[in-house]
Amino acid sequence: MNKVRFGHSAIPYLFLLPQMLIVAVFFYLPAGEAVRSSFYLEDPFGFGSTFVGLDNYRDVLSNAEYRRVAIFTLWFTVLVAFFALAIALVLAVKADAVLRGAKTYRTLLMWVYAIAPPVAGLLGIMLFDQHVGPIVKLAALFGWDLRVGVNYHDTAFAMIVTAVWLQIAVNFIFFLSGLQSIPRSVREAARIDCRSGFRRFWTVTFPLLTPTAFFLVVINITYALFDTFGLIDLMTKNEPGNNPVTLVYKVFLDGFRGNDLGGSSAQSVILMVVVFVLTIVQFRFIERRVHYS
Amino acid sequence: MAQVHIDRVSKIYSGTQRAVNDISIVIPDGEFVVLVGPSGCGKSTLLRMVAGLERITEGTISIDGRVVNALEPAERDIAMVFQNYALYPHMKVYDNMAYGLRNRGMPKAEIDQRVREAAKTLELERLLERRPRELSGGQRQRVAMGRAIVRSPKVFLFDEPLSNLDAKLRGQMRVEIRKLQRRFGVTSIYVTHDQVEAMTLADTLVVMNNGVAEQVGSPLDVYKRPASTFVAGFIGAPAMNLIDADVSDDGSAATVGGAVIAPLEHSAILEPGHAVTLGIRPEHLRRAGANEKAEIELVVSAIEILGADTLAHGQIGAGGPGKSNLIARLPGTTRLEVGSKLPLAIDRSAIHLFDRETGRRIVSDKASQTEVTPRARLAAV
Numbered sequence: 001m002n003k004v005r006f007g008h009s010a011i012p013y014l015f016l017l018p019q020m021l022i023v024a025v026f027f028y029l030p031a032g033e034a035v036r037s038s039f040y041l042e043d044p045f046g047f048g049s050t051f052v053g054l055d056n057y058r059d060v061l062s063n064a065e066y067r068r069v070a071i072f073t074l075w076f077t078v079l080v081a082f083f084a085l086a087i088a089l090v091l092a093v094k095a096d097a098v099l100r101g102a103k104t105y106r107t108l109l110m111w112v113y114a115i116a117p118p119v120a121g122l123l124g125i126m127l128f129d130q131h132v133g134p135i136v137k138l139a140a141l142f143g144w145d146l147r148v149g150v151n152y153h154d155t156a157f158a159m160i161v162t163a164v165w166l167q168i169a170v171n172f173i174f175f176l177s178g179l180q181s182i183p184r185s186v187r188e189a190a191r192i193d194c195r196s197g198f199r200r201f202w203t204v205t206f207p208l209l210t211p212t213a214f215f216l217v218v219i220n221i222t223y224a225l226f227d228t229f230g231l232i233d234l235m236t237k238n239e240p241g242n243n244p245v246t247l248v249y250k251v252f253l254d255g256f257r258g259n260d261l262g263g264s265s266a267q268s269v270i271l272m273v274v275v276f277v278l279t280i281v282q283f284r285f286i287e288r289r290v291h292y293s
Numbered sequence: 294m295a296q297v298h299i300d301r302v303s304k305i306y307s308g309t310q311r312a313v314n315d316i317s318i319v320i321p322d323g324e325f326v327v328l329v330g331p332s333g334c335g336k337s338t339l340l341r342m343v344a345g346l347e348r349i350t351e352g353t354i355s356i357d358g359r360v361v362n363a364l365e366p367a368e369r370d371i372a373m374v375f376q377n378y379a380l381y382p383h384m385k386v387y388d389n390m391a392y393g394l395r396n397r398g399m400p401k402a403e404i405d406q407r408v409r410e411a412a413k414t415l416e417l418e419r420l421l422e423r424r425p426r427e428l429s430g431g432q433r434q435r436v437a438m439g440r441a442i443v444r445s446p447k448v449f450l451f452d453e454p455l456s457n458l459d460a461k462l463r464g465q466m467r468v469e470i471r472k473l474q475r476r477f478g479v480t481s482i483y484v485t486h487d488q489v490e491a492m493t494l495a496d497t498l499v500v501m502n503n504g505v506a507e508q509v510g511s512p513l514d515v516y517k518r519p520a521s522t523f524v525a526g527f528i529g530a531p532a533m534n535l536i537d538a539d540v541s542d543d544g545s546a547a548t549v550g551g552a553v554i555a556p557l558e559h560s561a562i563l564e565p566g567h568a569v570t571l572g573i574r575p576e577h578l579r580r581a582g583a584n585e586k587a588e589i590e591l592v593v594s595a596i597e598i599l600g601a602d603t604l605a606h607g608q609i610g611a612g613g614p615g616k617s618n619l620i621a622r623l624p625g626t627t628r629l630e631v632g633s634k635l636p637l638a639i640d641r642s643a644i645h646l647f648d649r650e651t652g653r654r655i656v657s658d659k660a661s662q663t664e665v666t667p668r669a670r671l672a673a674v
């Protein structure tokens with residue numbers, strides 16, 4: 001460990017300054033502004049604003065529509081995180097069995113998966129295209145008239161499938177490298193100790209993968225909550241009326257379509273609290289989590 | 294407890310190169326066999342084939358009379374101790390030992406009894422609730438041993454289990470492993486590249502080179518009658534002096550560049566002019582007495598004083614065509630100076646003779662021939 005000592009100089013702070021500036025301009029300022037405006041009723045035509053205390057929060061939380069969206073968001077998040085993780089884990093375990101020892105293949109595969117997400121995203125959306133999407137055609141074969149962007153449940157289905165599809169790649173990479181970092185001899189010892197491969201996976205491999213898995217759970221929840229904005233926008237085709245949306249998308253809808261800046265700010269503050277809690281849970285857990293080495 | 298029969302076993306990883314090439318060994322019940330050889334000679338590969346961690350390309354391995362080629366490691370009734378111990382990092386010491394037993398569906402009470410007994414034997418009782426990362430290297434090693442013992446397997450397999458320990462601990466554990474193995478009487482195969490470990494632990498030593506078993510025999514046998522120049526150079530420290538020589542015209546002596554350097558007993562089977570390699574252990578060279586004929590004269594180039602012994606490094610036949618390096622192990626009281634000439638006498642009986650072309654030992658009569666042929670000793674069991 002090399003520790004550079006700067007004495008009492010201001011140099012370390014100087015180094016930090018650009019980073020701090022970015023954080024301040026792009027996070028603290030807008031966040032502060034959101035908190036402030038969540039206490040005000042903004043005039044839709046921009047003629048000043050009135051302080052209303054917690055009224056915005058009260059309105060939001062007592063709104064049936066908001067609760068409906070919150071429940072959908074919860075389901076959406078749970079399903080997306082679960083399937084994205086489960087499918088990626090299965091794929092990673094299969095890939096790991098093939099790749100054991102073959103470092104070249106591993107790197108190549110990582111490359112493919114690192115480049116793939118944007119392409120995969122486009123593909124995912126095309127799969128559900130009303131006119132050329134193979135999934136739509138497949139559904140039609142079974143007599144299911146899949147109408148994404150029109151039918152509430154069909155849209156929800158397409159959103160979940162595409163969101164899962166998009167996230168699998170990232171999860172796969174993390175799971176695979178987690179699997180590959182389990183020492184070969186530990187797995188071999190387990191092969192001597194336990195005949196059933198299935199049992200071996202749940203008693204040795206998976207426990208050793210939990211640090212990775214937990215990290216990914218948090219990443220996936222955050223992803224499903226926040227990073228699916230663009231996807232939802234595309235799928236609902238700007239007609240959110242009868243379509244499912246998540247809380248983040250509703251912030252946008254209410255603020256910029258409904259011109260209810262106060263209510264929308266209150267919603268974003270609520271979401272900030274959710275993120276805050278998630279972060280705390282993560283740190284707590286990681287602190288307590290055993291780090292195997 | 295079981296006999297292990299390795300029958301014409303080969304391993305090909307890819308292409309045509311054989312990591313293990315046609316090895317046959319019969320290991321009697323309760324015997325401690327050490328596989329020794331330089332890095333990459335195929336020791337681990339052979340051991341892992343016995344364990345079932347590596348597929349057997351050719352040949353068969355049987356444990357207790359049952360061919361195990363197609364069996365999973367867990368079905369072979371073996372236990373293995375790995376070089377880096379391979380403990381389960383997420384399990385406590387207790388569970389590390391109990392894991393294998395639980396998977397076999399053993400009753401809880403019996404598991405507990407076995408684990409506690411092994412912990413007592415290995416002085417691990419106070420560590421049972423710890424996790425591997427909270428243990429020292431030596432303690433981890435003990436846990437790995439414990440995990441092997443609780444299973445009471447038919448065969449113990451060790452792959453360089455001590456090489457991550459410091460010298461002192463290694464010495465202690467060596468003695469302990471031998472004691473444990475005697476006590477439980479379990480057939481054991483132990484891989485090492487450390488010849489001290491090999492010599493002290495083995496009932497039977499298998500010296501491997503390039504995937505081939507160069508020699509199989511008791512440690513003393515291998516030391517006294519190395520079957521090839523490779524074994525001669527590998528077993529013993531400092532290594533045996535190997536000198537290229539020719540058989541003299543009357544077959545009574547080995548000559549280097551025309552000068553006689555050693556008398557020979559093998560005249561009956563050697564033709565004059567035969568190209569040989571002469572092997573003389575450093576400890577079989579001694580300073581010639583005042584009225585004794587010195588066979589060779591060593592020009593001392595370096596001296597290592599070890600206390601009990603002094604090692605004299607130097608050259609013989611300096612300046613001539615038969616110039617060759619040599620080490621002599623002399624009593625610690627010997628006074629020497631660099632650059633001086635040291636007259637040395639050799640015991641005839643201590644000279645090893647190898648065919649220079651094949652590297653194989655040349656034996657003087659039939660009786661000793663059977664003793665040094667690989668497999669002969671064990672195949673008879």
Ligand SMILES: Nc1ncnc2c1ncn2[C@@H]1O[C@H](COP(=O)(O)OP(=O)(O)OP(=O)(O)O)[C@@H](O)[C@H]1O
Nearest residue numbers: 306307312330331332333334335336337338339486
């Ligand atoms: N999985 C593998 N794939 C291809 N070749 C291998 C593999 N494992 C070992 N080898 C090769 O087989 C030969 C024997 O290897 P092995 O591990 O048995 O040597 P070793 O005697 O145990 O050496 P060391 O003392 O260094 O452990 C080596 O040449 C090695 O490169």
Ligand SMILES: [Mg+2]
Nearest residue numbers: 336337338452
């Ligand atoms: Mg090895």
